[in-house]
Amino acid sequence: MSNSTPATIEDVARIAEVSIATVSRAIHTPEKVANSTRLKVNQAIAITGYTTNAMARSLRLGRSNMILVVAPDIGDPNFSNILVGLENEARSHGYGVLIGHTQNDPQRGLEYLKFLNSNQAAGLILFTGILPFGHQAMTARLPPSVGVFEPVFNGGIPYVGVDDIEGARKAIDLLIAEGHRKIAFVGDSRTRLAHRRRRMGYEAGMDAAGIGADLRIVLEGDGTIESGRLAVEQLFMRDTLPSAFMCVNDQTAIGVMIGLGARGYDVPRDFSVTGFDDVPQAVFTSPALTTIRQPRTLIGKHAMALLLELLSDGQPAETEILLRPDLVVRNSVSAPSRAWR
Amino acid sequence: MSNSTPATIEDVARIAEVSIATVSRAIHTPEKVANSTRLKVNQAIAITGYTTNAMARSLRLGRSNMILVVAPDIGDPNFSNILVGLENEARSHGYGVLIGHTQNDPQRGLEYLKFLNSNQAAGLILFTGILPFGHQAMTARLPPSVGVFEPVFNGGIPYVGVDDIEGARKAIDLLIAEGHRKIAFVGDSRTRLAHRRRRMGYEAGMDAAGIGADLRIVLEGDGTIESGRLAVEQLFMRDTLPSAFMCVNDQTAIGVMIGLGARGYDVPRDFSVTGFDDVPQAVFTSPALTTIRQPRTLIGKHAMALLLELLSDGQPAETEILLRPDLVVRNSVSAPSRAWR
DNA sequence: TTGTAAGCGTTATCAA
DNA sequence: TTGATAACGCTTACAA
Numbered sequence A, B: 001m002s003n004s005t006p007a008t009i010e011d012v013a014r015i016a017e018v019s020i021a022t023v024s025r026a027i028h029t030p031e032k033v034a035n036s037t038r039l040k041v042n043q044a045i046a047i048t049g050y051t052t053n054a055m056a057r058s059l060r061l062g063r064s065n066m067i068l069v070v071a072p073d074i075g076d077p078n079f080s081n082i083l084v085g086l087e088n089e090a091r092s093h094g095y096g097v098l099i100g101h102t103q104n105d106p107q108r109g110l111e112y113l114k115f116l117n118s119n120q121a122a123g124l125i126l127f128t129g130i131l132p133f134g135h136q137a138m139t140a141r142l143p144p145s146v147g148v149f150e151p152v153f154n155g156g157i158p159y160v161g162v163d164d165i166e167g168a169r170k171a172i173d174l175l176i177a178e179g180h181r182k183i184a185f186v187g188d189s190r191t192r193l194a195h196r197r198r199r200m201g202y203e204a205g206m207d208a209a210g211i212g213a214d215l216r217i218v219l220e221g222d223g224t225i226e227s228g229r230l231a232v233e234q235l236f237m238r239d240t241l242p243s244a245f246m247c248v249n250d251q252t253a254i255g256v257m258i259g260l261g262a263r264g265y266d267v268p269r270d271f272s273v274t275g276f277d278d279v280p281q282a283v284f285t286s287p288a289l290t291t292i293r294q295p296r297t298l299i300g301k302h303a304m305a306l307l308l309e310l311l312s313d314g315q316p317a318e319t320e321i322l323l324r325p326d327l328v329v330r331n332s333v334s335a336p337s338r339a340w341r
Numbered sequence C: 001t002t003g004t005a006a007g008c009g010t011t012a013t014c015a016a
Numbered sequence D: 001t002t003g004a005t006a007a008c009g010c011t012t013a014c015a016a
Helices: A009-016 A020-028 A035-048 A052-060 A077-091 A108-115 A164-177 A193-208 A223-238 A248-264 A296-313 B011-017 B018-028 B035-048 B054-061 B077-091 B104-116 B164-177 B193-206 B225-239 B250-262 B298-313
Strands: A067-071 A096-101 A121-126 A147-149 A159-163 A184-186 A216-221 A244-248 A270-273 A291-294 A318-324 A326-329 B066-071 B094-099 B124-126 B146-147 B159-161 B184-188 B218-221 B244-247 B272-274 B291-293 B321-325 B324-329
Touching: A009 A035, A009 B193, A020 A035, A035 B077, A052 A121, A052 B054, A067 A077, A067 A108, A077 A096, A077 A291, A077 A296, A077 B077, A077 B094, A096 B193, A121 A296, A159 A164, A159 A296, A164 A193, A164 A244, A164 A270, A164 A291, A164 A326, A184 A193, A184 A223, A184 A248, A184 B159, A216 A223, A223 A244, A223 A248, A244 A248, A248 A270, A248 B159, A296 A318, B011 B018, B011 B035, B018 B035, B018 B146, B035 B124, B066 B077, B077 B298, B094 B104, B124 B298, B146 B298, B159 B164, B159 B298, B164 B184, B164 B193, B164 B244, B164 B272, B164 B291, B164 B324, B184 B225, B184 B250, B218 B225, B225 B244, B225 B250, B244 B250, B250 B272
Parallel strands: A067 A096, A067 A121, A121 A147, A147 A159, A159 A318, A184 A216, A184 A244, A244 A270, B066 B094, B066 B124, B124 B146, B146 B159, B159 B321, B184 B218, B184 B244, B244 B272
Antiparallel strands: A096 B094, A291 A326, B291 B324
16 A cells, blocks of 8 residues: 555556556546456556556646746735635646746746746746746747736736726715715726726716716825825825725725824715725724725636636637626725715 | 747757757756867757756656645635745745645545645645644655644654744733733634644743733633634623733734724723734734734745755754744733723 | 666557 | 557666
8 A cells, every 4th residue: 555656557557457558548538448447447546546647647748737826926915815716726627736926026937937838837827917927928838828817918818807897886886875076096007907997997987977087186006005195195285185085906095094094084984985805904904994805716716717728628718707896895985074065 | 949849858969969868967967068068058958948848857757846835724814925935945946836725624635645646746845733634644655744833743744833932922021011910811722732832931921920820811712803702702701801811813812802892992001912923914903913923934935945955865954943933012012001000 | 978778657559 | 448569858877
């Protein structure tokens, strides 16, 4: 049973008294093997505890059973939830998940490119909106790939994300329903499509309510807590105060709440605030943040499923899968304060 | 350059006009190759963009360059930071990191055991305090392995963690220095060594201060937010109130603060609270949580370094590496309220 | 210093 | 339905 060296197909063949070819067939195309033979083989497998040597198999087949997942920052708590979805889906199809992170360092990207080149991964999941392999990427042969959150800039790669416009609409519609008219948008000017779309949702919502965006209260940050705080400062300096802040993500919203708190205001009594993403922290801010939830595990699951489809069909079934984001109502939104009514 | 099929060692050999053996040597033992030959080979490698096929190499060598990381829950935010340390260290030594999670399901564990059996990983990093492979684990041949956080129960496996006793001492000493005498400990009765050690640190600190633990205020929870809340309820029911709560981890501390808040008390004015771990949320609780920081990235780095050492030497350099946990002072601790003085 | 050739454990082709 | 065998790309005795 527990020998010093793992059983090979040859051990199984010897015990089952058949050839190794038959063993291989009994495993992969059992219908091509006589019942009695298959039985013998299965017994021999049970006896030896045989498992196919993945190295040999991959070498022979010319492809591995590993999927490389490259993210700019695997330390991001958002990432780990998606990873769960990715890993579950992969494993249930016989694939393993390899982790890589670039930290936006092109040198790192290059290492992963080499990695792919040496046939170590059959497919690629990309969290970055851009191929992280420098200009080499253009000439490189990439394996089937799928993006997460947004399309990959310089490659015609299908992706799985969330309907950012719809999500943003849910936030803005809530604010408007509560009676807000002057609603600031604190955006992210970096070039992520997701962020642009959230702003589009904001504008669409304002338009639909017949308000129209007031550009004086549409601010561009960079998605960090600090940029949320700064946005508040700017607005106070300019003296163009909204009654509510719709933020491009939770980090920004947290910054806005900190900025408001520092000036002695109460959320949601004095100002309402919404986020986007529903990061784990959103429960613990005070007040707890009303935000839009990204179905992270599900995103991971769909992304991996799409990739596996690509791997078997070769044809991308769809080029874009957008999941439905949900409004999570907590305590950072209320009707506008008296001053606004 | 970007042909349809990756270059093999044979392509390189042909262009360099040497044998494939020489190419292999030029790569792995360059000192055994004439300078001029090495030059030719390097040029040919540059021209072809050759990368060693990892499958073939692993098959030939009988071991892969992958490390399997098995955690009960990769969705845990604590995990992702450690992963950063693990991955960096692994990659800089030519190893890749494979992710697996068991969610405490023995069936899952078994799948990973098969995975290991099929030679897909050269080493194993375990986050669970117990071999997650069921009873099969006993008879199984495991590759070199390293535990994270605590020793692996049923295997003589070296591990990297934090000095929990010292960490707990830092928390209890702070509380005592602030003037607290009646300090509750909210523990975790599950069998994790780390949790037992934290309690030992608590007791040692109380003893050192000449107080001695009052068993009526030493509670056993299960490390969840809910169990922290429950602990508070228990204490109020029993009417044996402490002036401070030292909690076995941050989750518990958050629960305690929630419980206290629900009863209308203010932290730290009425009660002081400490946590352990310094999870990302600890910054966002109100008040921000004073806690003990685990150097997570460093733990990952050390764990992987130890494993790689094992992989090359075969001998565990040390059987236990304990890193120093740091006190992080935020706003959940102050001197006891008047009632206690 | 270099080349020849065996063999790692599979899968797939071909023949029986 | 089964078996013999070539090939996947590499490393490493062993020989030259």
